[in-house]
Amino acid sequence: MADWAPIAKEYDPLKAGSIDGTDEEPHDRAIWRAMLARYVPNKGVTGDPHLTLFVARLNLQTTEEKLKEVFSRYGDIRKVRLVRDLVTGFSKGYAFIEYKEERALLKAHRDANRLVIDQHEIFVDFELERTLKGWIPRRLGGGFGGKKESGQLRFGGRDRPFRKPINLPNMKNDFYGEGSSEKRNWSREGTRDWRTRDRDHERSRDKRWPERERSWAWGDGERERDSKEERSRGRERKDRDRKDRDRDRSRDRDTKKQRDDDKHR
Structure with a gap:
């Protein structure tokens, strides 16, 4: 418990599936799938991962121009990449924004989270695919977040950090x-x-x-x-x-x- 932290410093699917990061057995099949997965980050993605923000829960009508307009208030932007479906071309509801300076990145990370854009409250975090060791994406059973109805919540991220384990004192x-x-x-x-x-x-x-x-x-x-x-x-x-x-x-x-x-x- 000495090294416990609310935000995961290294991705472990088993810990991510636990509310306090202490589970010893996986409780759903997706965790098993994530534990067996061998994920390699997309080598086609360019840019500095340590200057890139992940922006999710976007309105499907939100465009790159709108994102650039909103996030440029925090500093100079090098690149905006709105992820779209390869077949339909429609937005998938998330994007990556690369800044030129770390100061602008940190300011946007601090102030832009839960900002409302096009009637949608967005979620902002650092890019994890290339920066968090052991990262497994959601489609392979990993990631952070999830929905309660699915029974596959993931903890240890900014949106849903670990809860501190309860230690009962000795009588x-x-x-x-x-x-x-x-x-x-x-x-x-x-x-x-x-x-x-x-x-x-x-x-x-x-x-x-x-x-x-x-x-x-x-x-x-x-x-x-x-x-x-x-x-x-x-x-x-x-x-x-x-x-x-x-x-x-x-x-x-x-x-x-x-x-x-x-x-x-």
Whole structure:
């Protein structure tokens, strides 16, 4: 756990399929497929990968000119590449933007994420295909992100980072004060003197009960904190699911509109 980080420094399909990066067994077939994949980055892609941004969740109607207009406010752009379908020529909804300076890249990475372009909230991250060791794309079962409905969420990226594992603290073994080496005083007849017995009882009670009360209070606090965290996570999941559904509906409407326009041409 010492090397735990919310963002993956090296791509591991097994860890990416775990909410906290601690899974030891794959839970879906796509993870198996990613673990067995031998992916080689596209050698035909040019440009400096360390100066390139990945922009996703674009409106299918967004053009290269629009992207250049928006992202040029952060610095000088060397190249904009909007990925299109080889057959239809339609946009696939994501692009790569290469800057001339690292300062402009970092500024765009910081400020452009979740920016709204053509009624779509976009996602911006660094290019990972050529910069993250072990990278496996989504089509081979890897990547980051995914949808909850598919049961194939991936963690460790900017959009859905790892959640910190919950480590339960060790409880004290001497919960009721057993094991304490108190000197026992006995009377000459071999029976315990009543005054010593009562005094030891009071001393033992004073020692035990504060510890017990603290332990109970600690447990209640932990349970309350866990409950709050769970409610907060539930709200975050609902918000993400709602945004995903809205984005999918909007994308479906845009696709249907594009098809209708093509029919009437």
